[in-house]
Amino acid sequence: MKLLTAKEAAQYLRVSLFTLRTMEKEGLLVPFRTPGGHRRYSQEMLNEYLERSRHRSAGEAKRILVVDDGAELLHLLAHTFSSCRFSRADDPLGVGIKLAQFKPHMVVVNTGMSGLDASDLCQRLDGQAGEFMVLPFQAPQETRMGAAEAGSDPSRLGALQETIKRLLALPP
Numbered sequence: 001m002k003l004l005t006a007k008e009a010a011q012y013l014r015v016s017l018f019t020l021r022t023m024e025k026e027g028l029l030v031p032f033r034t035p036g037g038h039r040r041y042s043q044e045m046l047n048e049y050l051e052r053s054r055h056r057s058a059g060e061a062k063r064i065l066v067v068d069d070g071a072e073l074l075h076l077l078a079h080t081f082s083s084c085r086f087s088r089a090d091d092p093l094g095v096g097i098k099l100a101q102f103k104p105h106m107v108v109v110n111t112g113m114s115g116l117d118a119s120d121l122c123q124r125l126d127g128q129a130g131e132f133m134v135l136p137f138q139a140p141q142e143t144r145m146g147a148a149e150a151g152s153d154p155s156r157l158g159a160l161q162e163t164i165k166r167l168l169a170l171p172p
Contacts, residue, residue, distance in 0.1 A: 003032060003040035012046055023049075061085045062168050065104040065132075067095055067121070069113045073139050073157075077108070080161050084168075092121060104132050106168060108160070112138045133167055135160075 004012060009031075010020045023029045024039075029049055031039035062084045066074045074088045087102045089095045090113075098104070107125055111118035118136065125134040137160050 001042055001044070003042055004046070006031070006039045006041070009039075009041040009046060012043070013050070062106070063087070063102055063104040064164070064168075065089060065095070065098050065102055065107045066110075067107060067113070067116075067118075068110040068139065069115070073108075073110060076157055077160075077164070080157070081164065091116065092124075095121065095125075099128075099132075106133045106135060106164065108135045108137055108164070110139045111136050135163060135167065137163075 006017060006020060010017050013020065015023075020029070024031060029041065029045065031041050034040060062081075064077065064081070064084050064086050066077060066086060066088045067090070068074065068088060069090045071088060074086055078084075078086045087098050087104070089098045095107070099107075109118055109122055109125070111122075122134055122136045125132075139157075
């Protein structure tokens with residue numbers, strides 16, 4: 001069994017030494033110690049970690065950022081897609097912050113928002129292609145009236161729901 005040094009293990013995992021140390025502190029990796037106290041890693045241990053992390057990321061919930069000036073659309077979508085995680089922003093600055101922190105798989109932009117140039121926002125978001133999908137959508141007027149008046153019937157957004165399911169490959 002060949003043992004790798006910390007530097008070799010970090011290169012094998014394609015992470016920094018700092019990240020490798022963090023993984024140890026979180027208990028994700030437990031290195032062997034030499035009599036001199038140096039850390040050593042077996043390739044088998046690193047492969048097991050990689051396999052576990054693949055399974056963990058495969059089961060990770062899809063993240064959807066909703067750009068809307070009200071929370072009604074977010075609530076309707078969250079009710080429909082309970083396996084997804086949601087966040088909301090209502091202006092371009094908030095969108096930028098959420099993109100950095102939340103790292104969404106999809107951004108749903110309500111093009112009917114007042115005070116926002118939705119087409120410009122969508123063009124700027126499309127420029128970051130590959131990181132996430134952008135889905136412009138005009139929410140029906142009843143979702144903007146308020147949840148109490150509109151009811152919480154998520155079927156009113158059927159076309160949007162089907163598009164999200166298809167694009168994110170979510171189960172029916």
